[in-house]
Amino acid sequence: MKNTLIVLLFCLLSTAAKADNFKKVQAVAKLKNKDFCIQLPVEIIDNKYVLPAVRIKGSKKMYRFLLDTGCQSGCISTEIYKELGLSAFFSDSISDGISKKAADFSFIDLSFNGLSFEKVGVSVHTKKELNSAVSCSQIDGVIGYNLMRACVWSFDHNELTVTDDVDHLNNIGQKQKEKISNGTIPLIVGAFVDGFGATMLFDLGDNGTFEVRNSMLKYLRKKELTKGKGSLYSTVIGEIQDTAALKLVKTPGFRFQNDTLKNAITYVGTSSVCSIGAGILNYYNLTFDFPKRNLYVKPILQDFDETKFINFGFKYRIDNGEVVCQFVWANTEAERSNLKPGDQILRINQLDLSDTSRYDKCQLKSIIEQELSGEEITLSVSGQEKAIVLPKKSLFSCSY
Structure with a gap:
């Protein structure tokens, strides 16, 4: 079942000074390398991609970072923040769409597998907060969209390749007509069969496959709906317990670009955007040329895997x-x-x-x-x- 969501939606800003601060933190990180194509060692845990050997300037340690396109800036643990003696660039509130919490924001230089990035904007969280939503991944931080936007990322049969030029890659599928959005989160086009089409957030921090906001449920004309009680998933802010999030819908299919995934199951949530999670990588090989905003798609499967929705009717947590x-x-x-x-x-x-x-x-x-x-x-x-x-x-x- 869906149990992970680390999308940090920054609060609406009331002053020009705040807006300028967030703009700087969310700005594209500076990539120091040119002409490279590297297959990254990754751990894939419940659909989530974790880089196990990230280095941060000022420390001799190696850290574990989650890849999360839904996070507008990166995240680091308070332990890293204190160890490096960082100071806050500014402090403000962040929100998961339900609750808010205060956070400090700063900048780091980091590297992995010979690639170096400077002036990476990050927010600071306790290690418990970072891992509340990712279970046994035991991460120290998050690589957000502000860093990922600097490169081309190719997800292919549980292999991950990063490059600065899509021409370095072979057999990456069909280039799509629709561009990836130009902004601080990646939006791509998708549509439900007998339903609606929308620009949807591609969120690697979410281990589910699809989520639609509650107000769009009525536009899914052919569906089977089930509900439940409790807390369905967690973020670094806390557990999502709003009743609007506790719905699950089976649809005839989901049209992703030029292909249809049959019998697609989607969660219904309270987020302000519809989203596609990391589970989509079980069905498609995707290459994101973020610098040029191009998306390449290669289908793997045509039928949605309902295995995880055959269960005992409850979900547990360890507390x-x-x-x-x-x-x-x-x-x-x-x-x-x-x-x-x-x-x-x-x-x-x-x-x-x-x-x-x-x-x-x-x-x-x-x-x-x-x-x-x-x-x-x-x-x-x-x-x-x-x-x-x-x-x-x-x-x-x-x-x-």
Whole structure:
């Protein structure tokens, strides 16, 4: 299920001075290299792309940074900020569309795999905030769109190549007529079958595939809708709990450029923009020539993978060592069994979760996922004497 979103939508600015500060932080980073084509070592974790060996000027360490086109500037941890003795260029509020938080903004020089970038604008967050939405990735920062705009990025069968000239690349698919937007976030064109077309944010920080804003739901004329209760996903600001975000829609298909992905499933959210997440890279090889604003598309699959929407009707989270129900889908056995968000899960099958102190968070998640790999599970939940037996079923019944 969708569980990651690190898109930082900066607040509307009330003064010219604030606007100028944000403009400087979001400006394209200065690329020091020319005539290069490098395949980057990456870790792909739940659709998210993490660079494992990023260096920052002033430190001898190597850091892990998430690629996120939905983030207008980069992000670094407070640990890095303090270690380098950085000072704030300015401070202001950022928002995920629901909540706001204060943040400091600064500049760094960073490098990876021989590529060097200067004057990269970043905001500062605690490591816990950075990792609240990316689970076991254990990142130290985010490479945002202000750096990615300086290069050509080619995503091809889980391989990532970066270059300064698209002519260095072979077999990258068809060049699209529609340009990538010229601004501080990348917008590209997409459309739903029996629905609507829109310019949509391409957001690598979101591990889902599609999200539409709630006001557009009525324009999806042919659809199957399911709802739920709880917190569906998290950002560095916090968990998204607004009821408008708790919908999931199956559509006949999604037209991405000149190709159609059949039976596409989309989330319905409260964001001000419709978005395409990193999950799209399971279906298309994409090359983004950000400097020239060109997009190249090569289809991989024609049918949407519904596997992750065949589940036990709930989502969990690990909170201070406790395994807690985070979200429950409507019309499932989980809902009928009176499982509710906030309930502590004490046991899954024979796996005792009442004391998880012997595991770290990532080990715990791994063994829980093993228990959830079967076709039926038995839960013991705090406050309920009777065990809950849940079958694995699809959240949707129709097929277009």
